Amino acid sequence: MPADPAPNAFYAQSGGVTAVINASAAGVINTAALFPEKIGQVYAGQNGILGALREELIDISRESEASIQGLMTTPSGAFGSCRYKLKGIDENRAEYERLIEVFKAHNIRYFFYNGGGDSADTCQKVSEIGERLGFPLQAIHVPKTIDNDLPFTDNCPGFGSVAKYVALSTREAAFDIASMCATSTKVFILEVMGRHAGWIAGAAGLASRSEAEAPHIILFPEIAFEEERFLAKVKETVEKFGFCVIVASEGTQTADGQLLSGSTSRDAFGHVQLGGLAPKLANIIKQAHGYKYHWAVADYLQRAARHIASQTDLEQAYSLGEAAVNLAMAGKNALMPTIVRVSDEPYEWKVGTAPLDEVANQEKMMPRSFFSDDGYGITEEARRYFQPLIMGEAYPNYQDGLPHYVTLDRHLAPKKLPPDNRW
Template sequence: MASGTLLYAQSGGVTAVINASASAVITEARARKIKVLAARNGILGALREDLIDTSKESAAAIRALAHTPGGAFGSCRVKLKSLEADRAKYERLLAVLKAHDVRYFLYNGGNDSADTAWKVSQLAQAFDYPLTCIGVPKTVDNDLAVTDTCPGFGSAAKYTAVSVREAALDVAAMAETSTKVFVYEAMGRHAGWLAAAAGLAGQSPDDAPHIILFPERAYDETQFLAQVKKVVDRVGWCVVVASEGIQHADGRFVADAGGGKDSFGHTQLGGVASYLAGRVKDQLGLKVHWTLPDYLQRSARHIASKTDWEQAQAVGKAAVQFALKGQNAVMPVIVRTSDAPFRWKIEAAPLSKVANHEKKFPPGFIRKDGYGITDKARTYLQPLIRGEAYPPYGTDGLPKYVALKNVAVKKKLPAWEG
């Protein structure tokens, strides 16, 4: 029987199904008689020795996690630097791991989280501490390398496609005497996967979205406005989906929010829809409405993709299995084996091939005119939003989500002053 404790933590922006991965991790570990601690608010919780004893939660509560959005144990945007630059933090982390006999570290997050998990594995090796580190994939941006898709993306993509289709029906109904243009802002800093998913809402050139703006293509205002006018003249109205990360030809973000940078070094974005709406109104004189779904895109558990939900649980379960086999510094990734019928499997990929590698939206997935998706993109995207995984609903008409007790483990070390 394996010995030692498993420490699980979540990082970065949460998703509609990240707790499904957490549920699978805890359930699989319990089946293997492995104790699971969770770090409150990601790597910060580990450094602060702010750990949660998941054994205090009932089996029913852990099962309910699988249909609950948000991050049950909190999250953080903190990226550790190199061992040399952040030595004090690493030594503190190692002390916490030793104090609680942690032999397995599972970090559920995106690109920067994969980098952290990889660095922690190097830390353990440098100090000759027996620790197996596993990265668990998650991100609505779908920009992790190696894996076919990222758990969290499929549900956000489904929400986006459904929202755009429904809003388009509204715009079409009002276009004769009211709104002519509707602008929808999708998440996606450098990769246009989520904006592209909106393309699933329509089938023909006259179906919404009529224009998709990708961060992989430089934003040209003159061409954009001409395209909007062309669509309105032809169809009578126009739906635009814009990635928050679209940039001018010189690399400046169209929607730099002016909020500085977070601890990952990312510029705060937001507002591209309102900006574009203003330009359309001022330059074309058309009535415009716009929306910024923001957190709604990643928290919409009520309309989660069944494919996404199943994959989120699969990577969580596999992460524990890999850890107990001693497969250090790897990530369970999704490998697509067939498009029709859609089939996939889980394999282990080295964290070194995932960390700090960004998967952009392929050029072959963007229509020649630059404003839509190709059939190849549709073939890739469509299975990821397939199926429904509705949460249970209460008599009040609202989803029944779970709130864990999150009982803290007694601290064994002095308070962290970092």
């Protein structure tokens, strides 16, 4: 009798994308190919977990080798990402029954979910449902988040490239402001991402090598915003250096937890939509001091900036995709591969693991020892942490003066189930 076919694997991307998330995808795909006796096909969910619910499975075997290799230097989510939070199995059993139905139809026994804290929660739930519904699955979370706030890992793939972009942009903008401040703009504000944790804003501190260099003020979610003290610092900086550059985390808040940039709308994960902090700060400064200002919002630019990605970040993103498959091949379930820092100088790291039930829905804040005494800058300890993560330039290939990025064909595998329009 012919042997049963090897079970298949499902990979998907979730949440906000990064400059190197596709490198993790390449790590999963290339490593899975090394185990033909254990993994048959690798399917990718079109638009994250929704691809499984809708039975929209991208047949990766139909993509060219050049396209898979091109994932290493292409930003954003090549397979499509989503913000979709699975409810608890007892709240919406139909979702889980649908997942198992799709996985059974396509002989999928391995689940690799590439995302942040909310995605770890999804992966943890999937790791449990197979056993409860009589269809064993091995679920491994592949970490990524520019926010750098996942616990148990020294840093998160995606963060190093954002850190590099923000530090670089801060330094370049500061040169512009410094050259014009005698007769023009005296204050520049760069708003960066970071809902509860100030890792991205903190990385901007690498742009400064002395008190006179920007950023002169960094605003963190972890440090309560005090308007009078802030305005005094701005005035002192302008009078001393002729200009003031501020990097502000979108999650900046007052001591009572009031977000300066909050709104009433929420995303699919239930998070308050943030934005608008930079113009608000600019108006506060204008009213108090009358300084001419400019502001910018890094927004998607910071997380899509593959043209200046960190080599360290790229290597770590690929390695954790690779590690996820190796964990599954070793029979592991409900784990997340992590980055373990061995030393700062020389920078060395290795792969570790963390249990998903301890990772899901948890956030890692910057430690107090990373903030300067006045709360407006970073310490040398923080510099030692950030510096290795932005090292190396992983340039993509250029064509006609622009980076050459790949677009996948995304051929869908034939559906095997009746249509289901609930998702």
